[in-house]
Amino acid sequence: MSLEQFDQHIRGMYEGESVVPPAGLEDAVFGHLNRMRWTQRAVVAVLMVSVVGAGYWGLAHSQIEEAVEKTSIMQEVVAAQEESRVDEAVAEPEVLEQVALPSTISTHAVSPPFTQPHVAQEMPSNSTEQLETIQTIPASSLGTADLDSGNIQVKTEDHWVIPVVVKLKH
Amino acid sequence: MEQKQIDLIEACKRGEPSAQRQVYAQYSGIMFAVAIRYTNTRVDAEDVLQESWVKVFRHFKSFSEHNSFEGWLRRIVVNTAITHYRKNLKHAYHVDVDEVRATPRDLDAFKEVEYTKEELDRAIEQLPPGYGMVFKMYIIDGLKHKEIAELLGIDINTSKSQLSRARRFLQEVLVGMSQRAKKKESHES
Numbered sequence: 025m026s027l028e029q030f031d032q033h034i035r036g037m038y039e040g041e042s043v044v045p046p047a048g049l050e051d052a053v054f055g056h057l058n059r060m061r062w063t064q065r066a067v068v069a070v071l072m073v074s075v076v077g078a079g080y081w082g083l084a085h086s087q088i089e090e091a092v093e094k095t096s097i098m099q100e101v102v103a104a105q106e107e108s109r110v111d112e113a114v115a116e117p118e119v120l121e122q123v124a125l126p127s128t129i130s131t132h133a134v135s136p137p138f139t140q141p142h143v144a145q146e147m148p149s150n151s152t153e154q155l156e157t158i159q160t161i162p163a164s165s166l167g168t169a170d171l172d173s174g175n176i177q178v179k180t181e182d183h184w185v186i187p188v189v190v191k192l193k194h
Numbered sequence: 195m196e197q198k199q200i201d202l203i204e205a206c207k208r209g210e211p212s213a214q215r216q217v218y219a220q221y222s223g224i225m226f227a228v229a230i231r232y233t234n235t236r237v238d239a240e241d242v243l244q245e246s247w248v249k250v251f252r253h254f255k256s257f258s259e260h261n262s263f264e265g266w267l268r269r270i271v272v273n274t275a276i277t278h279y280r281k282n283l284k285h286a287y288h289v290d291v292d293e294v295r296a297t298p299r300d301l302d303a304f305k306e307v308e309y310t311k312e313e314l315d316r317a318i319e320q321l322p323p324g325y326g327m328v329f330k331m332y333i334i335d336g337l338k339h340k341e342i343a344e345l346l347g348i349d350i351n352t353s354k355s356q357l358s359r360a361r362r363f364l365q366e367v368l369v370g371m372s373q374r375a376k377k378k379e380s381h382e383s
Contacts, residue, residue: 056244
């Protein structure tokens with residue numbers, strides 16, 4: 025008998041050998057597989073939630089940072105605007121003097137609230153015309169002026185002139 | 195491989211529970227026999243079988259239809275049993291080599307020896323663990339020496355020499371059994 029024959033002989037004796045496993049083993053195998061599937065799903069779900077949560081947190085964090093950045097920029101802009109307004113307010117009296125010094129009209133000091141920038145912004149477009157109109161009033165016809173209210177009240181001997189509010193910008 | 199079998203395997207690859215149950219019913223007997231062969235107790239064999247099936251269904255996608263499905267299943271069981279065996283390993287292979295009592299024998303003389311499957315089982319059980327493992331893996335389950343060497347963590351030549359010694363040892367045991375049986379027969383007659 026050759027080695028090959030001997031091996032074949034032995035192999036033949038075990039060919040198709042089958043032993044019925046215990047009945048409970050099938051349930052144990054599939055129960056184990058089910059548990060593994062659920063565990064895998066749970067792990068995947070937790071991972072997904074973590075990824076989404078991290079992404080959301082990152083997004084929210086960047087939005088907050090962006091908002092803070094925008095706010096600080098806006099604050100800087102507002103501060104700069106306020107500074108420029110203050111500068112304008114300081115510079116305006118000179119302009120007022122230049123404009124309000126016609127030879128035919130007597131002018132008086134203008135109180136600071138009168139030269140507020142926001143008031144100046146509301147100046148109508150025809151303010152130049154008004155100024156021109158005022159400039160044409162003959163100086164001789166002017167009497168006293170009430171300076172307390174900031175309004176110039178001009179009156180003649182016989183009748184009052186309608187009060188004119190002079191609003192100036194630049 | 196038959197188309198029906200291919201379809202069943204494809205369904206298993208998709209993870210269909212009914213197909214998995216079908217495959218289990220079809221092959222669990224063969225796999226359990228393999229598991230029993232490589233373990234010392236039935237309880238160990240059941241553990242190995244359960245673990246093997248879990249591996250089978252988890253790695254079903256790695257099976258190629260070009261190979262033998264039964265062969266693939268057998269390898270998984272043997273692999274699992276070896277891992278199980280190693281966990282409980284209390285004897286090293288080099289000890290087995292020293293323990294061998296087999297002497298070279300003429301295989302022609304072995305022609306006359308008659309033995310049953312049960313006697314062969316008992317004879318294989320008597321093989322030193324290392325020899326027995328190589329013998330069962332190579333002769334019964336059809337693994338190659340390279341695979342055996344990888345699984346057992348031994349050299350290919352060691353696997354070959356252990357198989358050779360296992361054959362001789364087995365013949366010795368079987369001849370002894372046969373002679374005892376003949377003596378018994380003649381004594382009875």
